[in-house]
Amino acid sequence: MAVSYKGSYTVKPVEPTWTGPLSLSEWDQIGTITHVPTIYFYQPPFQNRLIRDTIIRTLKDSLSCALVHFYPLAGRLRWIGQGRLELVCNAAGVQFIEAESQRKLDSFGDFSPSSEYEYLIPCVDYTVPIQELPLLLVQVTMFQCGGISLSFTISHAVVDGQSALHFISEWARIARGEPLAVSPFLDRKLLRAGDAPALSRPLLDHNEFNHPPLLIGQTNNIEERKKKTTVAMIKLTKSQVDKLKNMATNDGKSLNSTGRPYSRYETVTAHIWRCACKARGHKPEQPTALGVCVDSRSRMQPPLPPGYFGNATLDVIAVSSSGEVISRPLGYAASKIRKAIMTVSDEYVRSGIEFLKRQPDLTKFQDLHALGGDDGPFYGNPNIGVVSWLTLPMYGLDFGWGREVYMGPGTHDFDGDSLILPSHDDDDDGSLVVALCLQVSHMEAFKNHFYQDII
Missing domain, CATH: 3.30.559.10 (Chloramphenicol acetyltransferase-like domain)
Structure with missing residues (x-):
């Protein structure tokens, strides 16, 4: 599928946020620690260039506002030895990609995932050192018919599905001009993030x-x-x-x-x-x-x-x-x-x-x-x-x-x-x-x- 990439931007929090290392919990650091993609498709009419420009501007501005509340997503991971990671909150920002395609939405049929999705979803280059990889990548693709796709690729080492959708839904609320429904709770100490092991505690079987x-x-x-x-x-x-x-x-x-x-x-x-x-x-x-x-x-x-x-x-x-x-x-x-x-x-x-x-x-x-x-x-x-x-x-x-x-x-x-x-x-x-x-x-x-x- 032919997709032309119009621009790639770094979106940072619109206001200063806390900076420093944030310990991850053990649950953050096991299983899938790469990025997980999801995609949304929206119907026309978005053919008008002015409307399209407004959509892009709205998404970027509201994303910048959302990152003030969800500032860990604007940070970077780093290895700290022993197969363990740490999250550095440094407001380095997330990647926002703007693209266009001559395809029409109705050509996707029932939207079942296919190899064509690779062009609609941000690609993460894992040959890049992990401390340089954005934790969130977003791509907006405008189709000839006036429809759009909006895709997110989010680091699973930072959030699970529940938290990822929490962020996306709050970002949408901000884009609509509404206040947050639920503020993120960012302290991972509740799951003993950063604590030393308590060697005296007996363990259950963990198959x-x-x-x-x-x-x-x-x-x-x-x-x-x-x-x-x-x-x-x-x-x-x-x-x-x-x-x-x-x-x-x-x-x-x-x-x-x-x-x-x-x-x-x-x-x-x-x-x-x-x-x-x-x-x-x-x-x-x-x-x-x-x-x-x-x-x-x-x-x-x-x-x-x-x-x-x-x-x-x-x-x-x-x-x-x-x-x-x-x-x-x-x-x-x-x-x-x-x-x-x-x-x-x-x-x-x-x-x-x-x-x-x-x-x-x-x-x-x-x-x-x-x-x-x-x-x-x-x-x-x-x-x-x-x-x-x-x-x-x-x-x-x-x-x-x-x-x-x-x-x-x-x-x-x-x-x-x-x-x-x-x-x-x-x-x-x-x-x-x-x-x-x-x-x-x-x-x-x-x-x-x-x-x-x-x-």
């Missing part, structure tokens, strides 16, 4: 920090990482979701110790896990792990303050054999997922922090794939990770010209990386979308199992 299973007969996952992947947006109607929930709940009553019906997330994630095992053609004895991302904000005692700005999510894992996931009722996989989620308590979170603080080096807990490394966690074959965006305030982002016509994840090319989102077509109708990345050789089989197994 999530073990390396996920490998394919039988392999000693590493390097070859699996090299295989070509593809992304699909797979839709589930409310009726299909309800059928899956009934299957999981009715067939797995003996496994459900809580008595509560399985949630949409537990059910659909169990279904994804089972279909992935089938599509990948595993041997029955093949070990497989499912990574579950849990938000700890409300699970802490006391809960983290509203607007906590940072990473407060952690991964826990459910482990089984592919044979059991496939052959046993759907409720079996759902029960494994629920058990993993229920382990996340205040004590568990604090124990996990303590475990990481005692590690001599955090590198092995970081996914360095985008940085050129082959070590670290990997939820590719035979494993999978499923992140829920079901409760995140993703939709309705209005900078003063109405809400988007589509919002979704940007390009992601990690085998086994998946998201569950509410359908954008009708926020309240109960339908869902699974954004899934798998190896090309497995995707069609996955799609077939995904729908054929819903009875």
